[in-house]
Amino acid sequence: MKRSTLFIRLLYPMLVALVVYAMPPLASAAKVGEAAPDFTGTASNGKTFHLSDYRGKYVVLEWHNNGCPYVRKQYNSGNMQRLQKQWTGQGVVWFTILSSAPGKQGYVTAAEENDYMAKMQAVPTAALLDPTGEIGHLYDAKTSPHMFVINPQGVVIYDGAIDDKPTTELSDVPGATNYVSLALEQAMAGKQVVTAATRPYGCSVKYADATH
Amino acid sequence: MLLCAASARAAGTPIPHGTLELIAEKQGIEAGRTFDVGLRFQLEKGWHIYWVNPGDSGEPPRAEWQLPAGLSAGAIEWPTPRRFETSSIVDYGYEDAVLLIVPMHAEASLAAQPTARLDAKVRLLVCSHEMCIPGKAELSLTLPIKAQPPAPEARSVALSAADLFAAARKSLPRPAPGNWKFSVTDVGDSFVLTANIGHLNTSHLVTQAVFFPLAESQIENAAPQKLSPVAAGFRLTLRKSNQLLKPIARLKGVLVLSEHSPEHSLVDQSYLIDVPVGKPGAVSRSYALGIHPVESLKEGSRI
Numbered sequence: 001m002k003r004s005t006l007f008i009r010l011l012y013p014m015l016v017a018l019v020v021y022a023m024p025p026l027a028s029a030a031k032v033g034e035a036a037p038d039f040t041g042t043a044s045n046g047k048t049f050h051l052s053d054y055r056g057k058y059v060v061l062e063w064h065n066n067g068c069p070y071v072r073k074q075y076n077s078g079n080m081q082r083l084q085k086q087w088t089g090q091g092v093v094w095f096t097i098l099s100s101a102p103g104k105q106g107y108v109t110a111a112e113e114n115d116y117m118a119k120m121q122a123v124p125t126a127a128l129l130d131p132t133g134e135i136g137h138l139y140d141a142k143t144s145p146h147m148f149v150i151n152p153q154g155v156v157i158y159d160g161a162i163d164d165k166p167t168t169e170l171s172d173v174p175g176a177t178n179y180v181s182l183a184l185e186q187a188m189a190g191k192q193v194v195t196a197a198t199r200p201y202g203c204s205v206k207y208a209d210a211t212h
Numbered sequence: 213m214l215l216c217a218a219s220a221r222a223a224g225t226p227i228p229h230g231t232l233e234l235i236a237e238k239q240g241i242e243a244g245r246t247f248d249v250g251l252r253f254q255l256e257k258g259w260h261i262y263w264v265n266p267g268d269s270g271e272p273p274r275a276e277w278q279l280p281a282g283l284s285a286g287a288i289e290w291p292t293p294r295r296f297e298t299s300s301i302v303d304y305g306y307e308d309a310v311l312l313i314v315p316m317h318a319e320a321s322l323a324a325q326p327t328a329r330l331d332a333k334v335r336l337l338v339c340s341h342e343m344c345i346p347g348k349a350e351l352s353l354t355l356p357i358k359a360q361p362p363a364p365e366a367r368s369v370a371l372s373a374a375d376l377f378a379a380a381r382k383s384l385p386r387p388a389p390g391n392w393k394f395s396v397t398d399v400g401d402s403f404v405l406t407a408n409i410g411h412l413n414t415s416h417l418v419t420q421a422v423f424f425p426l427a428e429s430q431i432e433n434a435a436p437q438k439l440s441p442v443a444a445g446f447r448l449t450l451r452k453s454n455q456l457l458k459p460i461a462r463l464k465g466v467l468v469l470s471e472h473s474p475e476h477s478l479v480d481q482s483y484l485i486d487v488p489v490g491k492p493g494a495v496s497r498s499y500a501l502g503i504h505p506v507e508s509l510k511e512g513s514r515i
Contacts, residue, residue, distance in 0.1 A: 031454055069337075069346045105343040133299075140454060142268040142301055160455055166271060168337070168346040197455040199428040203344045204269035204301040 029140040032159050032196045036150040039135045041095070041128030044113035049095065049126055056152045058092045058184060062124065062162075063099060063136065063205060065106025065144035066116055069168040070202035074145060075120050077173040080162075084123045087184060094124040099136030101208035106144065107131060133207040143202035149183045149193075158183035160198030227347040228338045230255035234330065234351035235311075237377040240362035241355050243282075243323035248377060249353065250311040251275065251288075251334060258340045260307040263293035265426055267303035267433045270344065273336035275314065280329065282322040286315035291383035292466055292482035293424055298341050302433035304424055311380035322357055329354045385466040388483040392445075396463045396487045401452055403431065403463055403489065408445040418446050420470035427464065429455040463487050 030037055036059075038052045051059065062080070065071055074080040084094050098113065100106035108116065113127050130136055139148060149158035163176035183193045224231030233252045241247055251273070253261055262270040277285040290312065293304040322328060332351045337344055356362075388394070393408040405423065421439050425431050435451035448467075464486045471479055 029454070032457055067343060069344060137300060140300060167335075168271075169335075197429070197457050199455055201271070202269060203339070204298060204303065206342065207299045207301075210299040 029138055030148060030156050030159065032156050034156060036154055036156045037138045039138055041097070041130060041135055043126035043128055044110040045126065046110065047126065049128065054093045055154050058152060058187070059150040060087060060092055060094045060180060061139065061148040062094065062096045063141045063144045063146040064096045065098070065100050065203060065206060066108065067105040068144045068203035071144050073168050073170055073173065074162060075122070077170045079173045081120060081122050083178070083180065088123060088125060092184065096122070096124040096127040097130055097135055098127060099130040099133045099141060100206040101131055101133065104206035106206055136205050136207060141205050143200045144205060145202055146200035146205070147180050149180060151187055157187055157193050158196055161201045166201035224254065225349045225351060227336060227349050228345035229259040230338065232334060232349045232351065234332055234353045235373055235376070236353060236355055237373050238362040239356070240358040241318045241322065241328055242358055242361055243318050244320035246315055246317045248313050248315055249330065250313045250377060250380065252309070252311045252376065253306070254309045255307060255338065259338050260296055260305045261310070261336055261338055263304040263306070263424070264290045265304060265424070265428050268301045270303050270305065270339055271337045273312070273334055276333045278331040280325065282319040283328055283330070284317050286317070289313040289315070289384055291380060292385050292468060295422070297434070300434050311376050313377065313380050323359065325357055327354050327356050385482040385484045388485055394485055394487045396489045397492050398459065398489050399492055403450045403452065405448045405450060405463065405487065406442065406445065410444055417472040418469050419472050421446060421448050422468045423448060423450055423465055424468070425463070425465040429453045430460060430463065460489055463489055
């Protein structure tokens with residue numbers, strides 16, 4: 001066996017295994033009741049955003065992939081845009097986050113994302129491009145859409161699905177209970193968020209492969 | 213000609229990256245009895261559908277039945293799934309081909325009819341690692357109603373309906389042996405499942421154990437499931453889901469064990485378990501599930 005073959009067959013998998021096991025536990029990322037991990041993101045408009053700059057405001061994080069049928073359900077029905085408009089109109093900061101890796105479904109360039117937002121009339125505070133998956137892994141975002149709500153103290157108060165209808169059917173949007181709106185309404189009224197975590201539903205986030 | 217015989221039954225309906233077919237195990241319905249039909253998925257390489265708990269993403273297929281009076285459909289009997297892993301995301305489902313058996317009950321009153329037509333509207337999601345495509349299929353099957361037990365359906369293709377149903381039944385999880393004892397302890401960030409399977413010698417070893425939870429958002433699907441041997445059995449540590457904020461009363465699911473025994477060199481067995489969750493130190497009653505798979509899956513499918 002040649003040295004290089006030995007490396008690929010034996011040592012490389014061992015190294016990969018070491019790296020994988022050395023990674024911090026997945027569950028320690030973002031959790032309801034705990035401080036939201038800080039991040040810096042570059043938006044499709046070229047600006048840089050730091051989560052920590054928005055202490056004192058509610059922040060919504062929306063994981064996005066424009067090719068995913070569950071995301072299309074929200075955008076083609078106009079529901080996501082309505083929510084963005086409604087809540088940013090009340091001072092909420094809304095980040096749409098794109099964690100698809102290059103070559104995978106939902107990966108777009110900054111210009112493509114700007115065109116998409118113009119066409120769909122999407123009005124988040126900003127669309128953050130996260131092709132390395134850094135922010136996605138920090139929050140352990142599983143699906144598109146996967147939604148988080150962070151309160152003015154910087155604590156995660158909601159983690160999960162956008163609503164209670166885990167389907168791709170546009171007709172399910174009108175009758176759905178929207179968990180993000182519910183969490184914001186309850187928190188703004190000084191109440192405890194009743195449904196603080198649900199199973200996020202949708203397509204898996206198309207992260208860069210862990211190994212090559 | 214053989215092909216002509218096959219065309220009497222509807223061919224597979226196209227779905228994204230595959231076909232779906234409604235098939236019956238037997239050529240007719242015996243009034244007053246229960247019989248099995250099945251949704252047979254055949255998928256292109258690299259594409260999968262989902263288990264009753266799809267895991268981190270996806271959605272299980274759902275069938276909406278339109279049946280004549282006197283016929284009623286039971287819940288899907290879900291075969292043991294496999295894991296689909298991509299970095300930090302783990303889904304549960306099936307690739308290649310799978311038959312989802314649906315038990316049907318025919319009332320005695322059906323005997324007055326010559327045939328019965330079964331219609332199913334199936335909504336499904338087909339995914340690869342790269343993308344997901346929703347699909348719909350409208351399936352139909354007309355079966356004669358017979359006074360005598362019907363014969364197994366003959367198929368012109370390599371596998372007979374009887375073979376397909378027999379293989380599907382083999383892949384269903386079954387109740388664990390009655391003398392096995394399970395307990396689950398809530399240790400804060402994890403659940404510890406302890407199994408006493410009564411094998412004190414090393415001739416019978418569990419070399420791998422994988423737990424598939426029936427309820428969503430109980431365990432972190434992507435977290436490693438740590439297996440450690442204990443006296444007369446093993447222990448499996450399952451990290452809790454980020455979305456699990458409240459205590460749970462029971463942990464239900466399918467436990468797949470790779471067993472190493474003198475008779476079988478290495479075999480995978482899957483068992484349905486339903487275990488109460490206790491706090492550390494508390495004595496919890498444990499038992500192996502002794503009910504029919506259909507019932508337990510139906511009950512656990514939506515929490």
